[in-house]
Amino acid sequence: xxxxxxxxxxxxxxxxxxxxxxxxxxxxxxxxxxxxxxxxxxxxxxxxxxxxxxxxxxxxxxxxxxxxxxxxxxxxxxxxxxxxxxxxxxxxxxxxxxxxxxxxxxxxxxxxxxxxxxxxxxxxxxxxxxxxxxxxxxxxxxxxxxxxxxxxxxxxxxxxxxxxxxxxxxxxxxxxxxxxxxxx
Amino acid sequence: xxxxxxxxxxxxxxxxxxxxxxxxxxxxxxxxxxxxxxxxxxxxxxxxxxxxxxxxxxxxxxxxxxxxxxxxxxxxxxxxxxxxxxxxxxxxxxxxxxxxxxxxxxxxxxxxxxxxxxxxxxxxxxxxxxxxxxxxxxxxxxxxxxxxxxxxxxxxxxxxxxxxxxxxxxxxxxxxxxxxxxxxxxxxxxxxxxxxxxxxxxxxxxxxxxxxxxxxxxxxxxxxxxxxxxxxxxxxxxxxxxxxxxxxxxxxxxxxxxxxxxxxxxxxxxxxxxxxxxxxxxxxxxxxxxxxxxxxxxxxxxxxxxxxxxxxxxxxxxxxxxxxxxxxxxxxxxxxxxxxxxxxxxxxxxxxxxxxxxxxxxxxxxxxxxxxxxxxxxxxxxxxxxxxxxxxxxxxxxxxxxxxxxxxxxxxxxxxxxxxxxxxxxxxxxxxxxxxxxxxxxxxxxxxxxxxxxxxxxxxxxxxxxxxxxxxxxxxxxxxxxxxxxxxxxxxxxxxxxxxxxxxxxxxxxxxxxxxxxxxxxx
Numbered sequence: 001x002x003x004x005x006x007x008x009x010x011x012x013x014x015x016x017x018x019x020x021x022x023x024x025x026x027x028x029x030x031x032x033x034x035x036x037x038x039x040x041x042x043x044x045x046x047x048x049x050x051x052x053x054x055x056x057x058x059x060x061x062x063x064x065x066x067x068x069x070x071x072x073x074x075x076x077x078x079x080x081x082x083x084x085x086x087x088x089x090x091x092x093x094x095x096x097x098x099x100x101x102x103x104x105x106x107x108x109x110x111x112x113x114x115x116x117x118x119x120x121x122x123x124x125x126x127x128x129x130x131x132x133x134x135x136x137x138x139x140x141x142x143x144x145x146x147x148x149x150x151x152x153x154x155x156x157x158x159x160x161x162x163x164x165x166x167x168x169x170x171x172x173x174x175x176x177x178x179x180x181x182x183x184x
Numbered sequence: 185x186x187x188x189x190x191x192x193x194x195x196x197x198x199x200x201x202x203x204x205x206x207x208x209x210x211x212x213x214x215x216x217x218x219x220x221x222x223x224x225x226x227x228x229x230x231x232x233x234x235x236x237x238x239x240x241x242x243x244x245x246x247x248x249x250x251x252x253x254x255x256x257x258x259x260x261x262x263x264x265x266x267x268x269x270x271x272x273x274x275x276x277x278x279x280x281x282x283x284x285x286x287x288x289x290x291x292x293x294x295x296x297x298x299x300x301x302x303x304x305x306x307x308x309x310x311x312x313x314x315x316x317x318x319x320x321x322x323x324x325x326x327x328x329x330x331x332x333x334x335x336x337x338x339x340x341x342x343x344x345x346x347x348x349x350x351x352x353x354x355x356x357x358x359x360x361x362x363x364x365x366x367x368x369x370x371x372x373x374x375x376x377x378x379x380x381x382x383x384x385x386x387x388x389x390x391x392x393x394x395x396x397x398x399x400x401x402x403x404x405x406x407x408x409x410x411x412x413x414x415x416x417x418x419x420x421x422x423x424x425x426x427x428x429x430x431x432x433x434x435x436x437x438x439x440x441x442x443x444x445x446x447x448x449x450x451x452x453x454x455x456x457x458x459x460x461x462x463x464x465x466x467x468x469x470x471x472x473x474x475x476x477x478x479x480x481x482x483x484x485x486x487x488x489x490x491x492x493x494x495x496x497x498x499x500x501x502x503x504x505x506x507x508x509x510x511x512x513x514x515x516x517x518x519x520x521x522x523x524x525x526x527x528x529x530x531x532x533x534x535x536x537x538x539x540x541x542x543x544x545x546x547x548x549x550x551x552x553x554x555x556x557x558x559x560x561x562x563x564x565x566x567x568x569x570x571x572x573x574x575x576x577x578x579x580x581x582x583x584x585x586x587x588x589x590x591x592x593x594x595x596x597x598x599x600x601x602x603x604x605x606x607x608x609x610x611x612x613x614x615x616x617x618x619x620x621x622x623x624x625x626x627x628x629x630x631x632x633x634x635x636x637x638x639x640x641x642x643x644x645x646x647x648x649x650x651x652x653x654x655x656x657x658x659x660x661x662x663x664x665x666x667x668x669x670x671x672x673x674x675x676x677x678x679x680x681x682x683x684x685x686x687x688x689x690x691x692x693x694x695x696x697x698x699x700x701x702x703x704x705x706x707x
Contacts, residue, residue: 001343003500004562064550067559125551141550149542149558150239159562160504160538163236165389169379170342175506176380178343180499181350181624 002174004159008071042076048086048093053100054079059116060103061144063124067157074154078147082140092139099136106130187411189221194445196221197698198432199452200418200461203276204687205671206452207396208327210412211404212695218702219409221444222401223416223434225453226272229279231398234387238539241386245279247272250595251456252584257600258633262547267598268487269636270454274414275397277454277638278684280385282509283367283393284532285330286681287321290314291519292527292572295677298519299526304603305574306484310676311648311657320689328366328394328688329373338362339369339378342506344533347495347565351620352513359514363532366394366685367507373399380506382535416442419591421449421465421474421667429474429667435591448666448698448707450659452691455485455640455673459581460596462644462654475644475661475669480654482582484575484645485598486678487637489527489606491569491614492534494545495621496560496628503535503565516616517571517680525608528680529571531617536566544635557630565621569613570639572680574603581643639683644673658697659690666707670694 043054061075086093107115107127118124131137148154155162164170189196199210202224210222226245235241246269253260253267260267271277291298293310301307325333332338339362341349352360367388370377378392391398404410415437422431422443429449434442451458459482463473473481511533518528536544538561546554557564579601583594602610618629647653650662659674661667670691672683679686701707 001500001502003502065555065558066552067555069559128550141548145542145550146239146539150539155538158538158558159500159502161502162537164383164505165236165379165381169381169390170505171378171380173505174502175342176340176346178346178501181346 001177001179004156004161006069006157006159042080046080046083048096049079049083050097053097056100056103056114056116057096057140059124060128060140061148063121063128064141064144065148066121070154070157074148074151077151078144081147082143085143095136095139099134099140102134102136103127103131186405187219187408189219189411191442192445193219194430195219195447196445197448197450198223198444198446199450199670200432201276201452201454201671202274202396202401202412203271203452203454203671204278204281204396204684205691206450207275207278207400208688208691209450209452209670209695210410211396211400212692213698214404214407214409216695216699217409218699220404220411221446222410222412223418223432223444224274224276224412224414225417225457226274226414228274228412228414229387231387231389231391234389236381236383236386236389238386238537245271245273245387249589250587252587252595252597253599254597255579255599255601257602259636260600263636266636268454268456268640269638270640273397274401274412275395278395279387279397281395281684282384282682283365283507284509284512284682285325285328285364285366285685286530288314288317288679288681288686289517292677292679293317295527302526302574302605304576305605306577307575308645308647308652308676311646317686317689317693320693321685323692324685324689325364327692328685329368330364330366330685331369332361332364336372337369339365339367339507339510341511342380343501344503344506344535344565345511347497347501347624348511348513348531348533348567348620351623354623355619357513357515360512362510363512365507365510367510368392375399378507382504382506382508384508417591418453418461419464419593421451421461423467423469423474423664427469427664429664439590448668448702450668450670450694451644452670454671455643456581456596456598458669458671458673459643460583463583464593470663475654475663475667477663478647478651478653480645480652482643483577483580484642485579485581485600485640486573486575486642486675487600487634488639488641488678489529489569489571489573489609489613490634491610492566492632492635493569493614493617493621494557494564494566494630494632495618495626496557496630497563497565497625498627500562501565502562504537508535509533509568513620516613523612525605525612527572527605527609529569529609529613530680531613531620532568532570534566534568545630545632547633557628567617567620569610569617570680570682571609571613572678573606575642575645575677576601576603639672639678641672641675641678641683644669646674646676659694660697668694668698
């Protein structure tokens with residue numbers, strides 16, 4: 001049956017764009033540790049979300065929807081869409097920046113460390129659980145489940161092909177090519 | 185030649201809504217020479233405007249006007265302002281319907297007799313029988329080109345169907361196939377065959393799926409007897425001193441108000457807007473709302489017992505390829521109270537793209553349990569469970585006490601609590617759905633809660649006796665003889681089948697009745 005190649009196709013342009021972030025991604029994959037001592041370039045590109053908050057929020061969004069196969073670039077893009085909203089909405093900007101501070105405070109309370117510096121994912125999840133009912137958490141969770149999974153680049157990684165009408169549908173492209181069930 | 189009728193032309197039938205009920209009724213009347221003005225709240229988006237993109241399409245065609253929810257159903261928590269996932273556009277919800285076209289079973293027209301008194305349920309027999317409906321089901325299936333009828337071959341099964349069918353076979357189910365679908369399996373009625381595009385819910389890009397948008401409506405317009413006015417939101421139905429309706433007040437796209445006179449008014453705005461309109465049309469003569477002497481307007485809101493089961497496999501499925509709902513297991517739709525509930529349910533193939541899977545798989549969920557399911561997206565098979573839910577007086581559409589829409593009219597609130605029968609049926613259906621996938625080696629199955637309602641039914645129900653419901657067996661208001669209800673809100677009970685075929689059959693039947701009554705000068 002026709003399956004998809006989910007490997008990332010590198011070209012020079014998107015490699016340059018994502019290489020700084022993929023260092024952090026590798027850290028996230030290897031042990032839940034995200035080391036970002038230097039200010040990442042993408043965070044400086046945000047307008048409403050402050051750089052420190054951006055670092056915290058990035059780790060938060062990864063923990064909300066962890067896909068080890070996805071580099072940070074996809075999560076950053078999702079956050080950037082929220083930043084665009086926040087740039088037009090002072091209340092939202094305040095909610096995000098203050099929420100990130102509150103998340104750090106919750107992390108210090110439970111683990112004596114800022115959120116993004118907590119090494120184990122399960123410990124960070126415990127912190128998130130402690131703020132799960134806050135409007136800040138609900139806002140980030142609700143917006144990110146749309147923004148992360150509405151990216152065609154993410155679809156390709158998950159094996160979803162997106163629009164099909166312009167390719168003539170699937171009538172000649174594998175709508176019934178499942179071959180692992182005998183007698184199907 | 186498209187007709188244009190004057191606002192003060194009081195000889196026209198005004199049909200409110202252009203979906204399965206309104207669009208069909210409008211065309212049927214136009215074919216008989218009756219002059220019809222069809223007022224549609226939404227815009228007119230043609231096939232070329234549809235997009236294969238779930239969120240973009242959602243914002244293009246959905247009914248997004250604010251609504252509120254209450255009650256213990258989970259939709260009220262997860263989607264408090266989106267009780268229903270229906271369409272605001274010419275063609276109504278036939279733009280996004282899946283195409284499943286099933287006849288109700290004989291006993292489903294007689295639920296009170298068959299099921300007996302069920303505590304907490306407001307069961308009532310329909311004033312119509314299957315035998316009376318059969319000739320109209322025949323006409324509806326022919327009109328819509330339903331597969332498995334009229335010699336029309338069924339659709340080929342896609343990957344998602346293959347998994348469902350293999351599981352059904354292993355469990356010993358007997359009635360499973362690719363369904364009775366109003367989607368062309370070969371060219372018919374000027375429309376092509378299904379190209380297995382997927383995206384049936386986003387508007388069919390090939391036109392293979394029946395929708396009033398490009399069948400009934402242009403056919404009606406071609407007679408010169410039908411004028412469709414898009415972007416026309418009806419705010420109030422007015423009546424004369426004798427209590428007969430004589431005009432509707434509506435707002436056009438600019439917000440300008442118009443009054444279209446009418447000989448007859450037919451309401452087909454789906455089961456939230458239709459009762460809302462009747463309630464908002466209250467007057468000195470009808471203080472509780474139009475056609476509401478029974479107090480049943482807005483009550484008995486049904487939305488089908490629903491839920492989904494997704495099976496994760498270690499081999500790929502790519503469920504999204506091809507027709508979304510061309511696959512069904514019917515064995516559980518029988519009446520068999522030994523299972524612990526009355527009524528039955530269907531299991532039908534369903535797929536969502538990644539964006540909607542993320543939003544609807546388990547609303548509010550996060551963390552690895554959730555994301556690991558999406559990681560397996562292309563290894564998932566999916567089914568939708570759709571069964572009969574119990575009508576309850578307290579499940580109802582009411583006018584919001586304080587919130588108003590942009591025209592200053594109260595917005596609707598939808599209150600819903602699952603009946604214990606609904607919960608017992610859902611539990612059973614989740615179990616059988618999982619068993620289907622387990623039988624073919626699922627590594628994990630997921631039980632997804634109901635989506636915002638796509639099948640909205642019962643809020644202006646039919647009854648033999650005027651005290652029990654809003655309309656008679658013809659969909660004619662008990663209280664106002666030139667006022668009709670033409671959508672799923674007239675359903676006395678919900679049955680286990682997808683409702684569109686029955687809505688269309690009722691609309692064809694109603695058109696015969698209206699034309700007959702007009703010619704006899706009864707209305």
